[in-house]
Amino acid sequence: MSDARPTHERHVPVLLGRCLDLLAPALTGPDAVVVDATLGMGGHSEALLQRFATLRVVGLDRDPEAIALASRRLADFGERFMAVHAVYDQIHDVVNRVVGRPVEGVLMDLGVSSLQLDEPERGFSYAQDAPLDMRMDPTTGPTAAEVLNSYPEDRLVRVLRQFGEERFAPRIARSVVAARARAPLARTGELVEIVRAAIPAAARATGGNPAKRTFQALRIEVNGELAALEAALPAALESIAVGGRIVVMAYQSLEDRMVKRALARGATSSAPPDMPVEPASHRPYLALLTRGAERAAADEQALNPRSASVRLRAAERLRPTPEHLRWTGAA
Known part of the structure; x- marks a missing residue:
């Protein structure tokens, strides 16, 4: 059953003040x-x-329900807000089409959204029984x-290992294949029980729900999240004007x-170490704004448990790259 609460009650934006600052x-x-680039319910x-x-904000999201909810929430801002149904790896094309020039800021709040987690029928949560969907x-x-x-056992093992960092991937994959031979898997509750039975009791005693890594791996595989992020990061950097900033929040390693x-990579010189004079074209084009990854303070984690795993990184564009100049028509 869908959550009928207002969007501002359903979602607490993580590290909100820090992102704005x-x-x-x-x-x-x-x-x-x-x-x-990850609009969600529009809190940020x-x-x-x-x-x-x-300020004008262009919000991207692949989830049509997020687009609808955020659009209603932000309707009073009129033309200062525009929602676009798109995956964030399309950010370069969206900026080119909608704005027509590099932008001053990009915000990316990665991973699964509160909207998706809190609606059981979406199948993202291992805490409630629901259809095995997980599509953003x-x-x-x-x-x-x-x-x-449908995946062969060896492919399931790869997905669980690569995207869930699950050390018991072979045992889980073998149990999934055995279970689906009896009847196709259809519910999250079934999967939770399969994972629980496949993991040794000693390993189940710590680290929270034993199905957490399996659900993460499946969600990433279903939505092609890492492939999209790999394409989105350079596209986002090329979409930022000189002096513009990018803030990215990740929730898993x-x-x-x-x-x-x-x-x-953008904050490091590309000149060979033995080059006596660093050419301007080899100088860093980014300046890091955070020392390592910043975490949520203890008080925020207490108020908003979903902030506990956040890692925030940010950078400022110092100069254009050749690709950036070509995109802006300056080269």
Whole structure:
């Protein structure tokens, strides 16, 4: 059953003040634009629009329900807000089409949204029995049930290991194959019981729900999340104007490592170490704004448990790259 509460009651934006403060120096101009690449229920976008009186926000989300809810929530901001049904790896094309120039800010709040977790029928939560769906865009793509019932055992092992970092992947995959031979898997509750039975009792005693890593792996596989993020990070960086800023929040180590590498690459000189003079074209084009990954304070974690695993990284664009110049028509 869908949650009927207002969106501001259903979702508490993570590290909200810190996100706004990091983006603020880039948003002083009257024509500033921020792309909220993971719109969700619009909490971060609403706060941006409230704090910066002339700011425009373009919100992207692959989930049609998120687009509808956020659009209703932000309707009072009129033309200052636009929602676009798109995966964030399309950010470059959306900015080109909707804004027509590089933007001053990009915000990315990765992973599964509160909207998706809190609606049992979406199948994202291992805490409630529901259909095995897990699609962020329920209008397209395979469901978790289709993955579980059709992948060969060795492929299931790879998915669980790569995307869930699950050390008992072979045992779980073997149990899934045995169970589906009796009847196709259809419910999250079935999967939770299969995983629980496959993991040794000693390992089940710590670390929370033993199905957590399996659900993470399936969700990532169903939605192609890491492939989308790998494409989205460079596209987002090329969409930011000089002086513009990007803020990215990740909630699991696989995503955070990708963000760390992308930002570190831009903040490192590409000149050979023995080159006596560093050419301008080899200088870093990003400046890191955080020392490592920032975490939510204990008081925020107490109020909002979903902030406990967040890792925030941010950077500022220092100069254009050749690709950036070509995109803006300056080269």
